[in-house]
Amino acid sequence: MAVKMSWLAPRVALTPALAVTFVCFFLSILWTIYMSFTRSRRLPEFGIDFTTWGKQYDRLFHDGAWTVALTNLIVLGLGSMLAIGFGFLLAVMVNRERAGEGIFRTIFLYPLAVSLVVTGLVWRWMMNPGLGIENFLHELGWKDASFNWLAAPETAMYGIILAQIWQSTGFYMALTLAGLKSINTEIWSAARLDGVSFWRLYIEIIIPMMKFTFLTCAILLSLGVVKAYDIVVAMTNGGPGQSTWTPAYYTINAYSIRSNIGFASAAAVIMLAITLVIFLPIVSLTAWQARRQAARA
Amino acid sequence: MTDTLANAAAIATPTVYARRKRKLRGSTVAIYAFLIMCALFFTVPLYVIIVTSFKTMLQITEGEIFSLPREWTLEPWYKAWNTLCTGAECNGIKSGFFNSLQILIPSIAISLTISSITGYALALWNVKWANTFLFILFMCAFVPFQIIMIPLIILMSKTGFYGTYLAVAVVHAILSLPLLTLIFRNFYKDIPQELMSAAMMDSGSFLRVFVEIILPMSGNIMVVVLILVITSVWNDYLVGLTFAGFSSQPMTLILANSVITSRGEVIYNVDMAAALLTAIPPLVVYFGLGRFFVQGITAGAIKG
Numbered sequence: 235m236a237v238k239m240s241w242l243a244p245r246v247a248l249t250p251a252l253a254v255t256f257v258c259f260f261l262s263i264l265w266t267i268y269m270s271f272t273r274s275r276r277l278p279e280f281g282i283d284f285t286t287w288g289k290q291y292d293r294l295f296h297d298g299a300w301t302v303a304l305t306n307l308i309v310l311g312l313g314s315m316l317a318i319g320f321g322f323l324l325a326v327m328v329n330r331e332r333a334g335e336g337i338f339r340t341i342f343l344y345p346l347a348v349s350l351v352v353t354g355l356v357w358r359w360m361m362n363p364g365l366g367i368e369n370f371l372h373e374l375g376w377k378d379a380s381f382n383w384l385a386a387p388e389t390a391m392y393g394i395i396l397a398q399i400w401q402s403t404g405f406y407m408a409l410t411l412a413g414l415k416s417i418n419t420e421i422w423s424a425a426r427l428d429g430v431s432f433w434r435l436y437i438e439i440i441i442p443m444m445k446f447t448f449l450t451c452a453i454l455l456s457l458g459v460v461k462a463y464d465i466v467v468a469m470t471n472g473g474p475g476q477s478t479w480t481p482a483y484y485t486i487n488a489y490s491i492r493s494n495i496g497f498a499s500a501a502a503v504i505m506l507a508i509t510l511v512i513f514l515p516i517v518s519l520t521a522w523q524a525r526r527q528a529a530r531a
Numbered sequence: 532m533t534d535t536l537a538n539a540a541a542i543a544t545p546t547v548y549a550r551r552k553r554k555l556r557g558s559t560v561a562i563y564a565f566l567i568m569c570a571l572f573f574t575v576p577l578y579v580i581i582v583t584s585f586k587t588m589l590q591i592t593e594g595e596i597f598s599l600p601r602e603w604t605l606e607p608w609y610k611a612w613n614t615l616c617t618g619a620e621c622n623g624i625k626s627g628f629f630n631s632l633q634i635l636i637p638s639i640a641i642s643l644t645i646s647s648i649t650g651y652a653l654a655l656w657n658v659k660w661a662n663t664f665l666f667i668l669f670m671c672a673f674v675p676f677q678i679i680m681i682p683l684i685i686l687m688s689k690t691g692f693y694g695t696y697l698a699v700a701v702v703h704a705i706l707s708l709p710l711l712t713l714i715f716r717n718f719y720k721d722i723p724q725e726l727m728s729a730a731m732m733d734s735g736s737f738l739r740v741f742v743e744i745i746l747p748m749s750g751n752i753m754v755v756v757l758i759l760v761i762t763s764v765w766n767d768y769l770v771g772l773t774f775a776g777f778s779s780q781p782m783t784l785i786l787a788n789s790v791i792t793s794r795g796e797v798i799y800n801v802d803m804a805a806a807l808l809t810a811i812p813p814l815v816v817y818f819g820l821g822r823f824f825v826q827g828i829t830a831g832a833i834k835g
Contacts, residue, residue: 243737244656251649251712252664257686258705259671262679269681278685324569327562334566340821341570344577347817347824349766351783352810355790356576359583359799360596369594400576408825457673464768471791485677486769495681502677509675 263506270499278495290500300501303479306391307508310480311459313395318451320399321406326436328407329414339411343404350401354468357397358384384470387477394462394469394478401465402458406451413447414440446523449516456512460505481505584608584804591799607800608808615805617789624789624805627782630696631765631812634781638700638764642707643756647749649708650715651741655727665716672709680773687774694776702774703764711756718752719745754823762813762824782809 271287272279294300324342328335345353360366363382371379383393417440425435441448463482470478472487479487485505489498579596584607586600613623653661683702687693692701722745730744771781780788786809790802817824 240656240737244652244658247648247652247737248658248664250645251668251708254645254705254708255664255667255671258679258683259674259709262682263674265682266678324566327566331559331562331566334563338566338570339825340818341573343821343825344814344817345573347762347766347813348810349768349783349813351766351768351787352806355786355802355806356580359803360576360579365591365594365799366596370596373594400573404573461675467768468787468791482675482677486773489681490773498677499681502675502680505675506678509673513670513673 266499266502269496270503272496274494274496274499276493276495290496291504293497294500294504299476299479300481300484302476303481303484306478306480307459307462309391310395310398310462311456313392314398314402314455314459315452316395317399317403318406318410318448318455321403321408321451322410322448324403324407325411325414329411339404339408342407345401345403346405348401350464351468353397353401354465357393357400358469361393385474387474390470390474390478394465397469398462398465402455406455409451410444410447413444417443449519453512453516457509460509460512481508580803580807584611584800584807586800588798588800604800607798607804610798610801611805611808615785615789615801617785624782624785624808627780627785628808630775630779630785631782633696634699634703634771634775634779635761635764636700637697638703639757639760641700641704642711642760643753645704646708646711646756647715647746647753648741649712650717651719651745652737653712654716654719655722655745656737665713668709668712672713676706676769684773693774694779696775696779699770699774699779699781700764702770703760703767706770707760707763711759714756714759715749715752718749722748751823751826754820755826758816758820758824761816765813 268280268282269278270290271282273281273283273286273289324338328338348356361368361381361384363369363385366381368379368381371381383389383396421439421443425439430439461482462480463486466472466478466480466483472479472483481501481504485498485501488494488501492498575597582599583591583596585603585605587602587604587606590598590601611623612625614621615623652658653665658664683705684693687698687702692698726744727740730740765781766783767781768783768787771784775781775784786805790805
């Protein structure tokens, strides 16, 4: 290159970001992993007793609430997947009938600007047994209608899932709509000329073409589910009993209520492990895909 | 140029319609019926909290959740702003509003400065390990907050910041640094190398090129990132819960504390007014800058 670019200046400019990444992410993660092997309680202790180094994990996996939290994680994950399907359905319809696209998109997406705490509060109010939708349905004459989901341990999770779907569907609609729009217009006209039916077009051509969009959606959704905390606090605060605890809720609870750093660290490490399990497939898949494309080119 | 295109489109449209003049098809009706039903699903909750917040408690206890207020009252809004109780304190949600602002402003300043400069350095300057660092940032963007929470709390306590506005703002900036840097970097990497060379000939220094050439070009991306920061910081609950002191609690935290964890008589109209007051700032941003908002949320997701 003809122009001489400074060697030092960009490195100086990168220092803050490097320092943050190193201290706040790298060292902090190592610190938490280390702590999970110690017997720290309210204050960090640095000695590891090697005969009982796995004690925190042992306690964790023998705690009923942790099992409940892990089960809820799966339930919430599967339930929230509906948001992707629902969002894609909306994207297809909005994309098919162009008129009103802007209005519908605005309406479907606005819940994303609302915080999960407010979302939780709103749905809690809607599910209020005496004054909410249930009461409304009773007055319409549907006496058996039950919408008091949050009061029973069996259904409380579904209430959270419903609120989660309400809040996040617009996001997946926006993502899949962007995916739909990036598909070559020739495919649509070719399909129309060949008389390919609506369903076949989507199932056999469009959805396979959009597999990366869906993968992105699925990964983002899973990571969001692992982090699910605000919505649980706002809707049920973990109750009834401990029936709606999630790993994120469990970890914060172990730190702030039980004041047990070692134990909370162990729970946080498992959260990181879950994230990695979700995250690694996409990294390797993207890398593999990139390599395949490079080989083809 | 956009104007000419728009004009051309305006001229072209009627002829297109004339050629495709067709009967209203059944599938079109079905699609719109479905879309309108879905739109109801998304708007009804908003409608319900708005009407509830204007009703008197007397009417609320009658239970008709969808009915309009018989008499519109502003009292719940006044109470929510001024006298809503959190524990023993009854100072309303207004203190939370100003706390949130005092968290938001330094957070915006720190986030935008560091991530834009980092993104610029990584995209346009010769740094050999840029790609490695980007990959690490990409990984960091997905790390759950809980695993770095406790060491950060200890770090903040040791430095004496814990419980201040600045602590919450800094933690927000740390958490958003990876994603925002990636967004800036992806925007700057499309700047042609010739332009950079010309800029270098002209002024030459790292900072001057950034301030004089690059920054004036980044209006769009700045707005996108700004929206991302505003909505995420304003809507945050967890960072506020773990890093704010009693006098620096953000608005969502005060809302949650007074509505969710309080015991005793529940005053629904005041609760709903407080929820709306908390939701209004990000909603204003959303309805005012919707186009950028969509860009912001998809930028992080797709390009990440």
